[in-house]
Amino acid sequence: MASKDPARFKYLSTLVAQKKTKVPIASGQHVLNIGNYVVRVELGTPGQVMFMVLDISNDVAWVPCSGCTGCSSTTFLPNTSTSYGTVGCSLPLCKQVRGLSCPATGTAACSFSKTYGGDSSFSANLVHDSLRLANDVIPNFAFGCIKSISGGSIPPQGLLGLGRGPMSLLSQSGARYSGVFSYCLPSFKSYYFSGSLKLGPLGQPRKIQYTPLLNDLHRPSLYHVNLTGVSVGQVRVPINPKFIAFNPDMGTGTIIDSGTVVTRFTQPLYEAIRDEFVKHVKGPFLTIGIFETCFDASAENQPPSVTLHFEGLSWTLPMENIYLHTSAGSTACLAIAPPPNNVNGALNIIANLQQQNHRILFDVPNSRVGIAREVCN
Secondary structure: OOOOHHHHHHHHHOOOOOOOEEEEEEEHHHHOOOOOEEEEEEEOOOOEEEEEEEEOOOOOOEEEEEEEEOOOOOOEOHHHOOOOEEOEOOOHHHHHOOOOOOOOOOOOEOEEEEEEOOOEEEEEEEEEEEEEEOOEEEEEEEEEEEEEEEOOOOOOOOEEEOOOOOOOHHHHOHHHOOOEEEEEOOOOOOOOOOEEEEEOOOOOOOOOEEEEEEOOOOOOOOOEEOEEEEEEOOEEOOOOHHHOOOEOOOOEEEEEOOOOOOEEOOHHHHHHHHHHHOOOOOOOOEEEOOEEEEEEOOOOOOOOOEEEEEOOEEEEEOHHHHEEEOOOOOEEEEOEEOOOOOOOOOEEEEOHHHHOOEEEEEEOOOOEEEEEEOOOO
């Protein structure tokens, strides 16, 4: 009579209220000497620790595997995992990563290539294995097992994609996290895993302001928001709405991104902010790297606040999120930049420097993004 109880118990256990899942985040500057943020995960059975870059603008996860050409010394070892498996080229998953066609006869592993960072690329096989995030285990998680890389931008221990596409962690975890996650990124100066990635609706902040999440038809994985203006001090800078408006057909507008370090604005918006900024601060102004408005940040030269206006909320950036200070002397720079040279900059990107010590919440089912101050250094 009780022979079916274990299966019944397992089913009922899935209906119990979800527990909080909190994965540590650290600045990659101190862990891997990179400008991105990393999460600590375990791949395989038994688990192999990897520090994967957190990237909300990518879907497919990938790690360097043993035997990889051009990879770092830390690689995932498939042969030691009892839960490892390959994905065939004829399976639907392979089409999701735009894998190479199957041979005319027989079958083969799903192979695919991908560019990253503008100047780097890799080739990989699509595989699956267990992924552990804190105390959660996601079985048969599909990811790229890198065989070779070229260029210097590939994260040394891989990348965990949290975009909105079918191969992202959100999609592969099914109903486990209900399409909700948030993160708090610590300062670049923080040496510890003091930041956190919270997965699922439990444990998310209740006091938080939201702005609508928009859908890009051409790049549906990106997290688009409606930026309506920018203020420098008390002055809302004059800008033609077409330079900040979201266009679902063209993919222009504003995105929130965890992988870009410095916020980039379209040239007209950047120039409007810069021109208003120099009215509030005493010169002379210096150019240091990509920053054109560096100044003497002495006590008598107080820079203005900068506020980003979105539909439904206004976000006044703390001083440490908008001004960078040189390591020696009293020089500081307004930490925003125009598009890089030779780039058609039609997209505004809110980058990770500006997001530090804030809880950024993504609620995909309800199409909204929340922002709240939270110190996680």
